[in-house]
Amino acid sequence: MIVGIPKEIKAQENRVSMIPSYVSDLVKRGHRVVVQSGAGEGSAYANEQYVAAGADMVPDAKSVFEEAAMIVKVKEPQDSDA
Numbered sequence: 001m002i003v004g005i006p007k008e009i010k011a012q013e014n015r016v017s018m019i020p021s022y023v024s025d026l027v028k029r030g031h032r033v034v035v036q037s038g039a040g041e042g043s044a045y046a047n048e049q050y051v052a053a054g055a056d057m058v059p060d061a062k063s064v065f066e067e068a069a070m071i072v073k074v075k076e077p078q079d080s081d082a
Contacts (some may be wrong), residue, residue, distance in 0.1 A: 001069050002034060002068045002069045002070070003026060003032070003068055003069075003070050003072060003073045004033075004067060004072065005023075005036065005050075005064065005071075005072055006039060006064045007036045007039040007061065007070065008039075008042070008073065009061075012019070013074060014042030014043060015042065015074045016042065016074070017073050019036075020045055020046060020049040020052070020055075023050055024054055027053065027054030028056070028062070033053075034048050034053040034058050034068055035047075035056070035064075035068050036060060036061055036063070037058065052066060065081070
């Protein structure tokens with residue numbers, strides 16, 4: 001399965017829905033994880049940490065929503081998410 005992690009865009013929401021260690025667990029189980037560039041910054045997780053965990057970094061939310069079969073977010077989807 002392809003799992004997508006977009007950057008949260010709701011006002012004052014700095015969390016990320018999945019930390020790099022969880023990404024690593026999914027990748028080890030054969031899943032592909034796509035992460036929007038900058039998705040973890042508000043929670044102090046750098047893009048490089050997600051890449052090291054096995055995620056594919058994509059430039060924007062549109063790419064995440066197009067590629068993933070399942071989207072994981074902290075908050076409900078916003079109209080401008082994708």
